[in-house]
Amino acid sequence: MDLQTTIYLVVGLTFALYIGIAVWARAGSTSEYYAAGGAVHPVLNGMATAADWMSAASFISMAGMIAYMGYGGGLFLMGWTGGYVLLAALLAPYLRKFGKFTVPQFIGDRFYSKTASTVAVVCLLVASLTYIIGQMTGVGVAFSRFLGVSNDMGIYVGMAIVFTYAVFGGMKGITYTQVAQYSVLIFAYVIPAIFISLALTGMPIPQLGLGSDMAGADKSLLATLNQVVTDLGFGQYTTHLPESKLNMFVYTMSLMIGTAGLPHVIMRFFTVPNVAAARSSAGWALVFIAILYTTAPAVGAMARMNLHATINPTVMTGGDVFAADAAIEAEKRPDWMKRWEATGLLKFEDKNGDGRIQYYNEKSKDEAFKAKAEAAGWKGNELTVNNDIIVLANPEIALLPNWVIALVAAGGLAAALSTAAGLLMAISAAISHDLVKGVFKPDISEKGELMAGKIAMALSIVVAGYLGLNPPGFAAGTVALAFGIAASSLFPAIMMGIFSKKMNKEGAMAGMIAGLAFTLFYVFAHKGIFFIKGTEYVDLIGGPNAFFGITPEAIGAIGALFNFAIAFLVDKMTKEPPEHIQHMVEAVRIPRGSKAVDGAH
Template sequence: MELQTTIYLFVGLSFALYLGIAFWARAGSTSEFYVAGGGVHPITNGMATAADWMSAASFISMAGLISNMGYGGAVFLMGWTGGYVLLAMLLAPYLRKFGKFTVPEFIGDRFYSKTARNIAVLCLLVASLTYIIGQMTGVGVTFARFLGVTSEQGIYIGMAIVFAYAVFGGMKGITYTQVAQYCVLISAYLVPAFFISLNLTGNPFPQLGLGSDFIGTDVSLLSKLDQVVTDLGFNQYTTTAAGSKLNMFVYTVSLMIGTAGLPHVIVRFFTVPKVADARASAGWALVFIALLYTTAPAVGAMAKFNLHATVNTAAVTGGDLYAADASLKYEARPDWMKRWEKTGLLKFEDKNGDGRIQYYNSATKNEAVKAKADAAGWKGNELSVNADIIVLANPEIALLPNWVIALVAAGGLAAALSTAAGLLLAISSAVSHDLIKGAINPNISEKGELMAGKIAMAAAIFVAGWLGLNPPGFAAGTVALAFGIAASTIFPALMMGIFSKTISDKGASAGMLAGLAVTLFYVFAHKGIFFIKGTAYLDLIGGANAFFTITPEAFGTVGAIVNFAVAYLVSKMSAPVPQHIQELVESVRVPKGAGSAAAGH
């Protein structure tokens, strides 16, 4: 069966499965719409949580970022995994014990303030809408390559699919659909990784293959990769850091606390019957997540090596990388290159007119590399490869069977759609439950609230699609802003709400606003989103990365520190927290039956 037909078959069957499950598990009440009726089994919830967690950023982008950045890409691996551990240990069980539908509802009740609840809604909407841009972009990229449509048409198709199962199914439909999507995406990630690891190292397990010897030699795969990339002027793969040590640290922390503060995953722990089930589902989710996250470094490194080996055959043979016949002839480029060139995510420019593809770091400061490139007649790097294609193109680069390529296509779409559905539900819940029922019309009926939730979901899909088609300049190509906003606003509010009885309503509100303001200011100054006549954007903050070399993507940590500090200071100057709220915090934090012991301290 030819490749395109195989892709249509795999993607079509996966979509039919999602829609069938959504029809079977459609929501009939607000409880089913928001939290799937609260009766999801911990293993089922763990699998659905893993699918919700592992977005297009995890499936499509993370290994690509690691492939491009080398060791420095570990910030994403550590940050996103560590964030899940924070959520599972410090937030999920307590929020489940609180027993409400949404994160803003917890913040509103804990801080006895509609203002705090509305600020939380604002932060949730900004973070979720920013994050969803990346998911819709991932849908567009995957459709564009594998279904032969434009990225815009791909986004429209993705919107229609999500609409079909999210609006009618709510959390109940999304939960069981995400179980199916997890099975698809993890198969799509692991199967090609097994094949490629076996081809390169003789070890079928990529986690072990990463540290194994390159097949037929006594040189490790990573050592060989280091040799190839440094000979071509790139930084050593295994030691390159993401900026300064301080920036790498705060970047990791920002991703961790930002991930723990993203509400579309937090709400998953409201879907299980008991607090013990929330803990159990957190453990299961970690197992399911680990399958992909422990594989990603191997996928990134092996894809990097395969790409170099495709363009420069001397990478495998150990010959002269700068020999006249070492570079790939453009007219002899493999079919996968031709297919990805059509998407615009892989580009070639023949700068020296020799009809061959030179792929090296022409901006290197290594004089030996420059001398070799000049002697070979090279006039600059001629190949541009977008990091987002690494995972999707990996089985094609490795010349794997068509069914593996088709499986990866279905997996990429499953990853993007599963997280998009979770984000859309969080947005819908914030609008219908926290704004309409919580602030505008508290007496709305359950039927009316359910309808409002579905309308809000449909509107959110429309807005998400529009943002995917017209991404704003400050968010295009990255979801770092979403993590920064969640890190600087929602996470501190939840932590203080659970573990402190002295933070007041005014303190929490002021903290969230302060964290949001400083983070947006720093990020937007870098991205040029200030309309101040005659003022250079970066002059407002003293230049690029002026605050202790911290990049805007990592600034969520600073925003969180500001949030904590402002909340504490304002609370000190405010009226004391009411006694019944202190008792609420105690009841949420202390295990059942321990209240009397705690009261004696």
């Protein structure tokens, strides 16, 4: 069977599975619609959370970013997993005990204020919508690269699939499709990694392969890779850090608290039967996430090694990389390179006209290296490699069979669709439950609310599809914003709501607004007001990364500090929350008396 047919077959089978689940798991009540009836087993919820959480970026882009960043890439690994420790110990069990459908409802009830809940809805909508643009474009990319249809067509098909299970099944349909999607994506990720690890080190487990010796040599893979990249003028792989240590620290912290504060992740813990299950389910979620996240650094390092070995084979033998015949001739480059050049993810330009490909760090600060490069007649780096190549072309680089390539296509789609569905659930619940029922029409019947939920979901899918088809120019910069908002506004508000009995509505609202304003101010300074080109005001704050060299992507944690500080200051100056709220906090802190989540306001 040829490659294209195999891909259609595998992707078609997975889609049939998702639709089958949609038919089986329809939601008949608001409890099923918002919380899958509160009866999901903690292990299954862990799997669904893992799929919910791991987006197109985790699946397609992360290994490539790590390959490029080396040691510094660890901030994504620690940041995007460490958040689950915070979620398990600080938020999930208490929010589950509180027992309501949505995150804004907790903030509204705990801070006895519709305004507080509406501020939370706004934070949620901005964070989730910016996030969903990336998923929709991811769906389009996966379709067009692997299935040979246009980007737009891919997005329409993706929207139709999500529509069938999200609108009719709500959280129930989404939960069980996410379980299936997790299974697809984890096989798709791990199988190529096993083959590659086996080929390079003779060790089938990639996590151990990364720490093993090279096959047939007594030098470790990482030491070899360090040698290879430094020979080509790049920073040493195991210590390379693009920004400062302080920035890595703050960036990691921002990703951790941002992860813990993202509503579509928190919501998943409303679907388990009780408080104890919420705790263990966070552990299971991290087990399933860690299977991919501990494989990713192996994929990144090994793919980088393979790439350098392909372009300049002498690096592997420790020979002279500057020799005239060291780099491969452009004519003889492998077919997979030509295929991916067609997509624009790989670009080759023969700058010095010698018919060979020189791939090295032209920005190296090592004078000796630069002198040698010049003496060898190198006129600059000739190969541009997009990060996404590392995962997408991995099976082809390693010469794996067609069905593995097809599996990677299905895995990329599963990762993007599962995250999109989770985000759509958070968005539609905030609209139908927190705005329609909470603010505009409190006397709506359960049937009416269920209908409102389905309409909100359908509309959200249309909006998400529209944004995917017409991605705003700022799409690339916005994922950082989603984490920044969750970290600086939602996480501190929820945490203080549980851990400070005396925190009042004035403090919480002032904190949320201060944290959000600070974060937006800093991000907009670098990237433009609402990401509009030309409106950057970075000179006004004293140049790029003026705040102790911290990059705008990493600023969320500082925003959270502002949030806490302002909240406590305002809280001290205003009056205590009412007695019954303090009792409510007491009740949220103990597990006994937990009940199925409901929507009563």
